[in-house]
Amino acid sequence: MEIAFTLVYLLSAFLQIAYHLLLFRKLRKYDPASSEVIESYPKVSVIICARDEEENLKCNLPHIIAQDYPVFEIIVVNDHSVDGSERILQKFQKEHQHFKYLNVKGKNKGWQGKKKALALGIGFSQHDLLIMTDADTRPQSDQWIRQMTNQFKNTTEIVLGFSPYKRLSGILNAFIRYETFQTALQYLSYALAGLPYMGVGRNLSYRKSLFTRNNGFEDHKTISGDDDLFVNANSNTHNTRICIDESAFMYSMPETSWTGWLKQKYRHLSTGFQYKAVHKLLLGGYIGSQIMFYLSLIVLLIVGIPLWIVAAIYLLRLVVMMYNYNEVMKKLDSSDLIKYVPILDVFYTFYYIVFIPKLLFKPNLTTWK
Secondary structure: HHHHHHHHHHHHHHHHHHHHHHHHHHHHHHHHHHHHOOOOOOOOEEEEEEEEOOHHHHHHHHHHHOOOOOOEEEEEEEEOOOOHHHHOOOOOOOOHEEEEEEOOOOOOOOOOOOOOHHHHHHHHHHOOOOEEOOOOOOEOOHHHHHHHHOOOOOOOEEEOOOOOOOOOHHHHHHHHHHHHHHHHHHHHHHHHHOOOOOOOOOOOEEEEHHHHOOOOOOOOOOOOOOOOHHHHHHOOOOOOEEEEOOOOOOOOOOOOOHHHHHHHHHHHHHHHHHHHHHHHHHHHHHHHHHHHHHHHHHHHHHOOHHHHHHHHHEEEEEEHHHHHHHHHHOOOOOHHHHHHHHHHHHHHHHHHHHHHHHHHOOOOOOOOO
């Protein structure tokens, strides 16, 4: 038994190290400033779906309207709001020529979540280059659109941005930001490795022609997946790039209760069942090896295997991981978390242990808010 668990411990540790040295190092070495600035900027349509977001629209839309970009339009899709959202949108439309909104009313037959609203917004847009974000999200600077657009080269059809959560006090906020960092570490690294598999709808850009050519969201009308399932189905080695220039970050306010955050994550993680097989294998290998690493570590400490063996392997993995994280966290505005990584990594692993059994029973959610 001791030999079996020792082998599991060694194999899982070295698999984790392999992910860091072969895959995640790509993000560590990536230079956001290395892209050549394009000389002419295409027209852009920014699309925002909102439901009962009166206060967020009032606070965040001015920062999007004020973007430093030659020609762009903003389209807000007001999805069945019952608060004062429409009054706010009417005001912005009167004051700004490049601002438009449309209301969604009635039942979205055959659709779940915000996909119907987003598809309507895309259909209403005038330009081929689309940038998606949410009503509760604010750009770091007036260079957001410019930096995202700058990533579109000859064959580019999708650009994956980054959307961190605001830094607040408390354990929940630290863990939410660490989990967001882990998600970004993976989807950005995979994209750099030529295996893009998802994006985040708070900061995502793609061409309208790509959306139309591939029947939009018709193949996955689940509640989630307007960002990750669309990217998973339509991205490839040649048509996807990333944008992690700090001036293009889109910041959101995090959940302030464990219940609210867990419900949000349950919805997001449930879409992973529909990823391509290669992505499920690689993602499962990473989190699976991490779970096995900690479980076998606990068993070995209980059965009394020489501590120096356990400690040596643990420290080797930790050093490699911290070396990568130190640089990547600087790029993703998470460097304050680096000293807590040994603890947060344990919580992150057991968070998956709790979630995996729940995800085996596919959720039947009917609303995106």
